[in-house]
Amino acid sequence: VQADGTDGNCVTFVLHDEDHTLGNSLRYMVMKNPDVEFCGYCITHPSESKINFRIQTRGSLPAIEPFRKGLNDLMGVCQHVLNTFEVRLFPEELKD
Amino acid sequence: LPRPASLTPRLPPPRSRAPRPSASSQVHTTDFPGNYPGYDDAWDQLRFEEGFRVDVVREEEDTLEFDMVGIDAAIANAFRRILLAEVPTMAVEKVFVYNNTSIVQDEILAHRLGLIPIRADPRLFEYRNQGDEEGTEIDTLQFQLKIKCSRNPQAAKESSDPNELYINHKVYSKHMTWVPLGNQPDLFPDAGFRPVHDDILIAQLRPGQEIDVLMHCVKGIGKDHAKFSPVATASYRLLPDITLLQPIEDEAAELLQKCFSPGVIEVQNIKGKKVARVANARLDTFSREVFRHESLKNLVRLARVRNHYIFSVESTGILPPDVLVSEAIKILMGKCQRFLNELDSVPME
Numbered sequence: 482v483q484a485d486g487t488d489g490n491c492v493t494f495v496l497h498d499e500d501h502t503l504g505n506s507l508r509y510m511v512m513k514n515p516d517v518e519f520c521g522y523c524i525t526h527p528s529e530s531k532i533n534f535r536i537q538t539r540g541s542l543p544a545i546e547p548f549r550k551g552l553n554d555l556m557g558v559c560q561h562v563l564n565t566f567e568v569r570l571f572p573e574e575l576k577d
Numbered sequence: 578l579p580r581p582a583s584l585t586p587r588l589p590p591p592r593s594r595a596p597r598p599s600a601s602s603q604v605h606t607t608d609f610p611g612n613y614p615g616y617d618d619a620w621d622q623l624r625f626e627e628g629f630r631v632d633v634v635r636e637e638e639d640t641l642e643f644d645m646v647g648i649d650a651a652i653a654n655a656f657r658r659i660l661l662a663e664v665p666t667m668a669v670e671k672v673f674v675y676n677n678t679s680i681v682q683d684e685i686l687a688h689r690l691g692l693i694p695i696r697a698d699p700r701l702f703e704y705r706n707q708g709d710e711e712g713t714e715i716d717t718l719q720f721q722l723k724i725k726c727s728r729n730p731q732a733a734k735e736s737s738d739p740n741e742l743y744i745n746h747k748v749y750s751k752h753m754t755w756v757p758l759g760n761q762p763d764l765f766p767d768a769g770f771r772p773v774h775d776d777i778l779i780a781q782l783r784p785g786q787e788i789d790v791l792m793h794c795v796k797g798i799g800k801d802h803a804k805f806s807p808v809a810t811a812s813y814r815l816l817p818d819i820t821l822l823q824p825i826e827d828e829a830a831e832l833l834q835k836c837f838s839p840g841v842i843e844v845q846n847i848k849g850k851k852v853a854r855v856a857n858a859r860l861d862t863f864s865r866e867v868f869r870h871e872s873l874k875n876l877v878r879l880a881r882v883r884n885h886y887i888f889s890v891e892s893t894g895i896l897p898p899d900v901l902v903s904e905a906i907k908i909l910m911g912k913c914q915r916f917l918n919e920l921d922s923v924p925m926e
Contacts, residue, residue: 555913561629569631
């Protein structure tokens with residue numbers, strides 16, 4: 482992870498060893514944050530596996546906060562999906 | 578389509594249906610905060626949990642079909658991509674050829690051996706360190722394939738059937754035997770690592786030819802090489818949504834039924850008249866045949882429910898498909914956790 486930007490409000494994170502899998506889902510979670518004015522990601526070159534992930538916030542919130550919140554929200558989503566899925570698939574184990 | 582900023586808040590489509598034929602107009606999700614005044618679209622975990630559900634439609638030994646409702650395309654696609662490319666498995670990586678006098682070249686043989694799915698739970702093993710040539714017992718599985726073809730002395734004189742004339746002339750995956758390394762016999766006493774299928778034809782031999790190779794299996798992911806992909810395929814589609822804009826009767830109803838896949842449209846007899854009704858939109862394969870008929874073109878609206886994903890996961894047999902999906906979700910969580918840890922440990926300037 483490398484950060485680079487003009488001031489704390491708009492930051493471009495360079496995420497190594499990542500692609501659309503995390504990029505798109507993280508972008509979705511960060512966009513759901515009402516404090517975020519702009520969020521996008523791009524893959525600099527298809528041969529290199531790294532993405533530029535840019536967040537710009539409205540007002541004075543440092544851009545790292547929506548990034549952290551987006552990651553936490555995505556974790557929450559995955560956890561809930563996992564729980565729901567396992568409950569649905571392995572109901573026998575829960576009876577113990 | 579503009580969002581209905583009208584009287585009834587949050588009423589169904591347009592924002593939950595993606596219409597066709599103008600398919601390109603509403604492909605991306607637009608329910609982000611600030612896009613539509615009066616609607617609160619900020620992320621709310623509770624609202625997500627209320628709206629989310631998983632239904633298992635069909636579960637067989639190697640295939641799993643399940644529905645995920647209430648999730649967004651970005652995340653559903655992330656799961657699909659992880660299932661294809663990032664769930665690890667064990668596969669043959671290095672082949673030490675001691676003797677290969679068969680017609681199959683060394684590298685072709687090695688390539689074929691690599692593609693054979695190995696029944697070994699990858700969670701029991703570690704990744705091999707880069708630059709480590711030898712391989713330790715915690716990251717490597719060793720297999721041996723040693724087979725020699727010979728002439729069958731009991732064959733009839735005039736027979737031309739290779740099955741009768743030669744012994745061991747077809748090399749199958751069942752001829753691969755596990756050679757335990759180090760303390761593997763103690764760690765895995767009942768494992769019996771072997772290829773998933775016994776009847777994969779690896780090579781064909783004639784008398785006098787033999788193959789003697791030693792194989793090392795390592796743990797890898799599909800991104801590195803497709804042989805490590807644990808799924809035959811993993812795909813999803815959106816639930817179709819067929820709406821009849823006007824009541825359709827008699828011959829038009831029969832014609833409508835023929836336009837769609839069987840079971841989608843059902844023609845009922847109401848008061849002597851045949852009336853068409855959408856019975857099960859899920860079965861439709863969206864051939865859009867209905868748009869070829871002038872009389873029916875404007876009476877039907879074909880769309881998809883935007884947040885209802887019908888996943889179909891087909892495993893190669895290494896791990897059962899439900900375990901694969903759980904692993905995929907855990908891998909996505911692991912990715913997030915990795916960046917959270919980095920954020921916390923490295924001070925940002």
